Amino acid sequence: MDIKILHIDSNNPILWDQLQNAGFINHSDFTSSKEEIEAKIQDYQGIVIRSRFKIDKTFLEKATNLQFIARVGAGLESIDCEYASSKNITLIAAPEGNRNAVAEHSLGMILSLFNKLNQAHTEIQSGHWNRESNRGHELDGKTVGIIGYGNMGKAFAKKLRGFDVEVLCYDIKENVADANAKQVSLEELKQKTDVLSLHLPWTPETDKMVNTAFIEGFEKPFWIINTSRGNNVVTADLVTAMQSGKVLGAGLDVLEYEKLSFETLFKDKYTPEAFKYLLKAKNVILSPHIAGWTFESHERLAQVIVDKIKAKYFGNSNPTATEERVTGIGGFFFKSKNPKELLSWYATHLGLKTDDFGSTFLWKDKNDNQCSTQWSPFVEETNYFAPSEKQFMQNFRVVNLDDLLNKLSEEGVTIVGDVQTYEYGKFGWILDLEGNKIELWEPKE
DSSP, rough: OEEEEEOOSSOOOOHHHHHOOOOHHHHHHHHHHOOHHHHGGGSEEEEEESSSSSSOHHHHHOOOOOOOEEEEESOOOBBBBBHHHHHHEEEOOOOOHHHHHHHHHHHHHHHHHHHTTTHHHHHHHTTOOSGGGGOOSTTTTOOEEEEEEEEHHHHHHHHGSSSSSSEEEEOOSSOOBBBBEEEEHHHHHHHHHHHEEEEEOOOOOTOOSSSHHHHHHOSSSEEEEEEOOOGBBOOOHHHHHHTSSSSSEEEOOOTTTOOOOSSOSSSSSSOOHHHHHHHOOOOOEOOOOOOOOHHHHHHHOOOOOOOHHHHHHHHSSSSSHHOOOEEEEEEEEEEEEEEHHHHHHHHHHHOOOOETEEEEEEEEOTTOOEEEEEEEETTTTTTTTTTOOOEEEEEESSSEEEEHHHHHHHOOOEEEEEEEETTTTTEEEOOOTSSSSEEEEEEOO
């Protein structure tokens, strides 16, 4: 296999190294102009980009042998996706790679605005100790409205689980809600929202979506967080709403003034009046398009891209995990008033072989593989079942836990917590349609 890949932006080294180890031929060009890249792109089957320039129809017409375009990021707005698809070019993005970073950044912006942390810090640096003027707000009791409930929106809603808030979501797709957010109409979201968080792609439908008419449609004054794309918000209209009190404050990681590459801000030396206002406003927090730009996401984005490129050419490395997601019942966990006494009762009267975890039943599947099922009582005050409200939890055996969790996440299933590894296997947790917690177990056998 001679698949040549041109990297036109720098990325985490694992992307280059793992592709090379898999047999791909890597070339890099971080400095040539778009026209210079176009002159040689016919020699490549793949291209890896961030946002250095637009992959338009002119570029694609010259890319006569291109099989895939991989963007190390969440969105594909810098690519003429329709024309690329018409040429059977696979489009690869990595929204899974930085969704956690975006979620944490969004939450951090809200808490900083509510508690006036930036303002208080600046005043103390200037020698002022003002307590009353820095009195803040609490997030508890508020309604958070999320527009765009894909990877980013879902990750943000997950972060809000520790707060006593109502979370609403609006999306053009139906049935995207999960245990962390209730899907509602845009009208209902506007009626109830105290904090609005945008997690949208930049499309013709979302371009300049948040304008005066949109803002005036909200029932209450509200706070706004934008970690999606700057062009989704008309900055001048936002400032007008802030001056009138309709918008109480803003956390903006993106601005409409950014260039397509996101690396610089203004296309010319003119500074818009609206931006001058944002720079001086005490109820505004600005960051330079870094919500998804953490050390961890830098590596995770690259890994997602590597995995998807390899999957295109080699298929799934573990086809069994795709064909058969669950291989058996791992166990059944439930709450008991006194687990130790209950275990003793079952041992005495039913002859179960019990230990501190309960009782393990050994059995063989249809392929004569050795399997086991765990029966385990927990004390009533345990939080192991959280956030489920049910008094029990199922456990299923799986073949490749990480692979399965990635697929479930892409399908919109809520992942609870992080994967944990013990001497007897790896564990992950998900929520079903009704918010019941399910444990997934990849045993070490």
